[in-house]
Amino acid sequence: MLNKQRIWVAILGLAAVIIIGCASxxxxxxxxxxxxxxxxxxxxxxxxxxxxxxxxxxIPYKLGYHIYALQEKDWEKMNQSFDKALAIDPNKTILG
Structure with missing residues (x-):
C-alpha cells in the first residue's frame, strides 16, 4: 500500500513538472x-x-478561481485576481 502511494506521488510530481515546464x-x-x-x-x-x-x-487566475471563488467564496478578491490576470494578459490567452 505504501509503495502505491509513493508511486502515485511520484507520478503527480512528474506530471506537474511536465505540465508546468520552466515555472518557478x-x-x-x-x-x-x-x-x-x-x-x-x-x-x-x-x-x-x-x-x-x-x-x-x-497565477492570479488560479488564485482567484481555486482559492477565492471555490474555497473562500470571496467574490471581491476573486474579481481582483481576475482583473490582475487580464491586466497581464489582455488578449485572454489563458482562457484558451
Whole structure:
C-alpha cells in the first residue's frame, strides 16, 4: 500500500513538472497543492508565485478561481485576481 502511494506521488510530481515546464518552484508547488486539494498551502504558494512570476497571468487566475471563488467564496478578491490576470494578459490567452 505504501509503495502505491509513493508511486502515485511520484507520478503527480512528474506530471506537474511536465505540465508546468520552466515555472518557478513556488508555482510548481502551488499546482501540486491544488491537485492534492491542500488549499491553505496552495494559497500560500500562489501568493509567493505571484511575487516570483509577476508576468504570469495563470497565477492570479488560479488564485482567484481555486482559492477565492471555490474555497473562500470571496467574490471581491476573486474579481481582483481576475482583473490582475487580464491586466497581464489582455488578449485572454489563458482562457484558451
Amino acid at each position: 518552484q513556488e508555482y510548481a508547488s502551488a499546482n501540486l497543492y491544488i491537485q492534492q486539494e491542500e488549499w491553505a498551502k496552495a494559497k500560500e504558494f500562489l501568493i509567493k508565485a505571484i511575487e516570483v512570476e509577476p508576468d504570469n497571468p495563470e
